[in-house]
Amino acid sequence: MDTILQTRDLHASYGAVEAIHGINISVANGGITALLGANGAGKTTTLRSICQTVSTRGEIEFEGERIDGLSTEAIVRAGIAHVPDGRGTFLGLSVEENLRLGAYTRIDTQNIARDFDRMYDYFPRLKERRTQQAGTLSGGEQQMLAIARALMSHPRLLLLDEPSFGLAPIIVQELFRIMQEINVDRGVSMLLVEQNAKLALDVADTAFLMETGEIVTSGDAAIVKEDETVRRAYLGY
Amino acid sequence: MDLFIHQLFTGLSNGAIYASMALAIVMIFRTTNLKNFAQGEMAMFSAFIAWWMLGLGVPYWIAFFITIAVSFVIGVLAERILIRPVMNAPLLSILIVFFGIFVILHSLAGWIFGYEVKVFPSPFPEEAVFGTYITNHELGTIAIVGAMLLAIYAFLNFTKTGLAMRGVAENQASCKLVGINVNWMLGLGWGLAAAIGAVAGMLIAPVVYLDPSMMSGVLIYGFAGAILGGIDNPWGAVVGSLILGVVENLLGTYVIETELRLSVALVLIIAILLIRPNGIFGRTIVSRV
Ligand SMILES: Nc1ncnc2c1ncn2[C@@H]1O[C@H](COP(=O)(O)OP(=O)(O)OP(=O)(O)O)[C@@H](O)[C@H]1O
Numbered sequence: 073m074d075t076i077l078q079t080r081d082l083h084a085s086y087g088a089v090e091a092i093h094g095i096n097i098s099v100a101n102g103g104i105t106a107l108l109g110a111n112g113a114g115k116t117t118t119l120r121s122i123c124q125t126v127s128t129r130g131e132i133e134f135e136g137e138r139i140d141g142l143s144t145e146a147i148v149r150a151g152i153a154h155v156p157d158g159r160g161t162f163l164g165l166s167v168e169e170n171l172r173l174g175a176y177t178r179i180d181t182q183n184i185a186r187d188f189d190r191m192y193d194y195f196p197r198l199k200e201r202r203t204q205q206a207g208t209l210s211g212g213e214q215q216m217l218a219i220a221r222a223l224m225s226h227p228r229l230l231l232l233d234e235p236s237f238g239l240a241p242i243i244v245q246e247l248f249r250i251m252q253e254i255n256v257d258r259g260v261s262m263l264l265v266e267q268n269a270k271l272a273l274d275v276a277d278t279a280f281l282m283e284t285g286e287i288v289t290s291g292d293a294a295i296v297k298e299d300e301t302v303r304r305a306y307l308g309y
Numbered sequence: 310m311d312l313f314i315h316q317l318f319t320g321l322s323n324g325a326i327y328a329s330m331a332l333a334i335v336m337i338f339r340t341t342n343l344k345n346f347a348q349g350e351m352a353m354f355s356a357f358i359a360w361w362m363l364g365l366g367v368p369y370w371i372a373f374f375i376t377i378a379v380s381f382v383i384g385v386l387a388e389r390i391l392i393r394p395v396m397n398a399p400l401l402s403i404l405i406v407f408f409g410i411f412v413i414l415h416s417l418a419g420w421i422f423g424y425e426v427k428v429f430p431s432p433f434p435e436e437a438v439f440g441t442y443i444t445n446h447e448l449g450t451i452a453i454v455g456a457m458l459l460a461i462y463a464f465l466n467f468t469k470t471g472l473a474m475r476g477v478a479e480n481q482a483s484c485k486l487v488g489i490n491v492n493w494m495l496g497l498g499w500g501l502a503a504a505i506g507a508v509a510g511m512l513i514a515p516v517v518y519l520d521p522s523m524m525s526g527v528l529i530y531g532f533a534g535a536i537l538g539g540i541d542n543p544w545g546a547v548v549g550s551l552i553l554g555v556v557e558n559l560l561g562t563y564v565i566e567t568e569l570r571l572s573v574a575l576v577l578i579i580a581i582l583l584i585r586p587n588g589i590f591g592r593t594i595v596s597r598v
């Protein structure tokens with residue numbers, strides 16, 4: 073499998089404080105890569121680095137092209153969509169308007185209507201709440217909206233920041249099933265940040281483990297799952 | 310009764326001007342959380358540009374639309390050159406920039422065009438079509454502002470760029486993540502605000518006469534109308550301004566002396582804000598936290 077995303081010696085900082093210190097991670101084309109780690113390890117910062125919403129140093133390569141130094145808008149146009157930490161819902165806009173903003177960079181406007189239908193197929197709850205103000209959705213529905221909004225840009229790589237956060241287990245299961253479906257059907261590669269390591273390792277093919285801004289373990293998801301330290305620290309058995 | 314109807318329409322016409330200023334203020338407030346108190350001077354300067362063109366013999370409506378376009382460009386440039394560099398600076402620095410715009414436009418207008426009060430023509434004919442009920446200029450003002458509000462409503466609600474502008478008012482970080490160039494949207498907001506203000510300036514100049522201080526009272530009413538209706542809600546601000554225009558004018562006619570109109574209107578507003586702190590139509594986003 074070829075690589076869709078590769079970082080080399082990637083550093084990121086908030087003002088004078090460096091939060092990640094030279095990491096190398098990669099996402100296989102068509103694959104799901106999990107990025108795990110404790111609170112404050114730098115997972116969110118890593119995703120922000122890829123979208124250039126934080127200042128970075130080092131290389132980021134997407135589909136063979138350097139994207140570090142591009143604007144966030146240009147990176148979205150290049151084919152990366154980010155489902156941010158906290159979901160980033162446009163609370164005062166309707167569900168449909170949120171999705172329409174997701175399609176903002178699309179030039180093939182004639183296909184957008186079809187993509188609305190697809191999103192409503194994946195997430196029927198969103199269809200029922202189409203005209204509702206997004207701020208009135210439940211947490212799970214907002215997470216679905218955030219994923220659907222990101223998919224509306226037709227990304228080839230989806231960055232997901234703790235999609236399971238704050239959701240009931242049954243909703244999380246539904247969400248992960250849909251994410252896998254999207255990965256398989258539409259060939260969207262994913263970089264998945266999760267606190268819930270077991271869940272992430274079940275769907276991912278590759279995993280990276282972060283600690284205080286550095287990658288400490290990486291490899292096949294199945295192998296990382298059996299790793300002693302990972303098991304003890306994150307899987308609890 | 311005739312007097313009442315006439316005063317009602319005069320109030321609506323004034324309210325339409327306040328509404329334009331209020332909408333301009335809200336446009337900028339929603340995207341930047343800043344209250345642009347130089348908005349009135351920008352409108353005044355636009356009116357001077359129109360007056361200058363009229364003096365050169367340019368036909369009224371051509372001068373009208375060129376002024377709107379020029380004001381739009383000035384608004385975009387003001388954001389880009391003056392506001393953006395200080396956007397992340399402390400509030401005091403931003404206020405000083407606003408104050409700078411205010412003073413520069415004021416003295417520039419005085420220096421170029423002179424401080425003496427000038428007559429500014431109305432594009433509408435003198436002989437009243439509706440007798441004593443409403444003057445043609447009042448009717449024309451209401452019609453033009455109405456058309457402008459409709460155009461802005463359509464732009465914000467039915468175009469992709471309009472939706473993006475509303476998105477910028479909601480969540481700028483998410484806007485970047487869907488590929489919106491937030492800086493351009495902020496510039497566009499300033500341009501639109503300046504263009505709306507230009508319309509207000511050109512329509513009020515025949516009433517208050519043209520001079521560098523002509524917008525000071527109007528701007529206060531614009532702010533008051535915006536705050537009354539809800540400064541984060543463009544349509545609330547418009548309705549608030551219309552109410553203010555009518556109430557103020559009727560009060561001035563029937564209840565109190567004209568000089569006290571503004572004070573009484575402001576007292577009323579404060580009373581309303583005590584009951585509804587976000588304004589009558591102040592938007593509350595329903596959100597589950
Ligand atoms: N906006 C910010 N400004 C300054 N420092 C920040 C900011 N965001 C994160 N940090 C710091 O960067 C480091 C990494 O934070 P980050 O949010 O990337 O961790 P995380 O792995 O996503 O944690 P969590 O699991 O809690 O979401 C932390 O030390 C944090 O304090």
Ligand SMILES: [Mg+2]
Pocket residue numbers: 115116117157233
């Ligand atoms: Mg995080």
